[in-house]
Amino acid sequence: MTSAGPGRPRSQQPSRPGATARDEILDAAAELFTTQGFATTSTRSIAEAVGIRQSSLYHHFKTKDDILEHLLEGTVLAGLEFARAVAALPPAEGEAAGRLHAVALYDGTQLCSARWNLGILYHLPEARSGRFARFLADRQELRNLYRELGADMPPAGTAATWQSSPGDLAFRLVESLINLRADGMANPESPLQAADAGLILCGLAAELPAIREQGAALIARLG
Amino acid sequence: MTSAGPGRPRSQQPSRPGATARDEILDAAAELFTTQGFATTSTRSIAEAVGIRQSSLYHHFKTKDDILEHLLEGTVLAGLEFARAVAALPPAEGEAAGRLHAVALYDGTQLCSARWNLGILYHLPEARSGRFARFLADRQELRNLYRELGADMPPAGTAATWQSSPGDLAFRLVESLINLRADGMANPESPLQAADAGLILCGLAAELPAIREQGAALIARLG
Numbered sequence: 001m002t003s004a005g006p007g008r009p010r011s012q013q014p015s016r017p018g019a020t021a022r023d024e025i026l027d028a029a030a031e032l033f034t035t036q037g038f039a040t041t042s043t044r045s046i047a048e049a050v051g052i053r054q055s056s057l058y059h060h061f062k063t064k065d066d067i068l069e070h071l072l073e074g075t076v077l078a079g080l081e082f083a084r085a086v087a088a089l090p091p092a093e094g095e096a097a098g099r100l101h102a103v104a105l106y107d108g109t110q111l112c113s114a115r116w117n118l119g120i121l122y123h124l125p126e127a128r129s130g131r132f133a134r135f136l137a138d139r140q141e142l143r144n145l146y147r148e149l150g151a152d153m154p155p156a157g158t159a160a161t162w163q164s165s166p167g168d169l170a171f172r173l174v175e176s177l178i179n180l181r182a183d184g185m186a187n188p189e190s191p192l193q194a195a196d197a198g199l200i201l202c203g204l205a206a207e208l209p210a211i212r213e214q215g216a217a218l219i220a221r222l223g
Numbered sequence: 224m225t226s227a228g229p230g231r232p233r234s235q236q237p238s239r240p241g242a243t244a245r246d247e248i249l250d251a252a253a254e255l256f257t258t259q260g261f262a263t264t265s266t267r268s269i270a271e272a273v274g275i276r277q278s279s280l281y282h283h284f285k286t287k288d289d290i291l292e293h294l295l296e297g298t299v300l301a302g303l304e305f306a307r308a309v310a311a312l313p314p315a316e317g318e319a320a321g322r323l324h325a326v327a328l329y330d331g332t333q334l335c336s337a338r339w340n341l342g343i344l345y346h347l348p349e350a351r352s353g354r355f356a357r358f359l360a361d362r363q364e365l366r367n368l369y370r371e372l373g374a375d376m377p378p379a380g381t382a383a384t385w386q387s388s389p390g391d392l393a394f395r396l397v398e399s400l401i402n403l404r405a406d407g408m409a410n411p412e413s414p415l416q417a418a419d420a421g422l423i424l425c426g427l428a429a430e431l432p433a434i435r436e437q438g439a440a441l442i443a444r445l446g
Binding site for chain 1: 257258259260261262263343345346347348349392395396398399401402403405416420423424426428
């Protein structure tokens, strides 16, 4: 009975995506947090889902909050890095719309293609604590980059009757992909539709084909 | 020590909004679910927050799920009833846009003015079970009414390059008010901006002043 204890023996072939035990822990936690709930998932059940001992899990992550922090960061980091790269480009006449489109499409594609829909955890009271300050700051920086790109947009002819930040609405449309996915209604076109909608709100519906091309070129170059 | 037991004695003056103990229970639960989390809130802590015994709480609600069901229903019911009333109106030439605007503005105002931002609980795994089928069906019916109103819209000149459901995007923009509120960024203009954005996505930016007037008249009449 010396092998008795929590957790099944780890199989030779990892059962989850990820090259390392750490990746498998993150994948199992993401599944459990999004399907069972964060508060109701224990580190023990995560370890069991991976097939390792709880003590092995603690070797990688000290607490459940550490795992959540890593997963939340993962939802914004690629989009944020791409948005930073776009925002750092030198000004280019007539490219503002293409830049916002590229950021929204890239970010929305990340949210829709991640294996687990972790954005549903954004508004958990547990995820709002100071413990997750880095994630909250990164998400805020991403929102601000959308805003800055939106502010660079040529003023729409119709905007006089409608005061709002187009970049902020684009950010909200992209994040609403999380809700769409949670409702089982996202499809491969959804990120493009969200990016398009952000530009239509800037009064640029007629220019969409050209804007899409500009955006796609930026993603090919920087993504 | 005969008065000892869970819960403080109920004060003469109710400390929470609501005419009845039942309303106070709902208010306390809404506060705890949105600020502490659903899974981590016990019926005992709800009873304590109201200042009643746990046994008195069970007189009103058998389980914590019953309370959550009632609260989730409360987030969609007023908007759904208004949308049903609008959808039941006889067809009227040129009023489709005003109808969608009215539904979005009315629904968004409910989401923003409720005392607690309960929409953040929509995507909890716990709220996705068959236990909440009625809420899920009501929310789906509301989404479908948005879609039908959006489908009645005159085709936008620019829609050829952009295939999507304007009613569905309006619904998502309105629900994104929940996220905006969770981020502390909603303001009194936010519901109107969300409703406006839905119409701009239909290519109707230039007609917004007239659409707003139509929508306001519908809210005055049916709201």
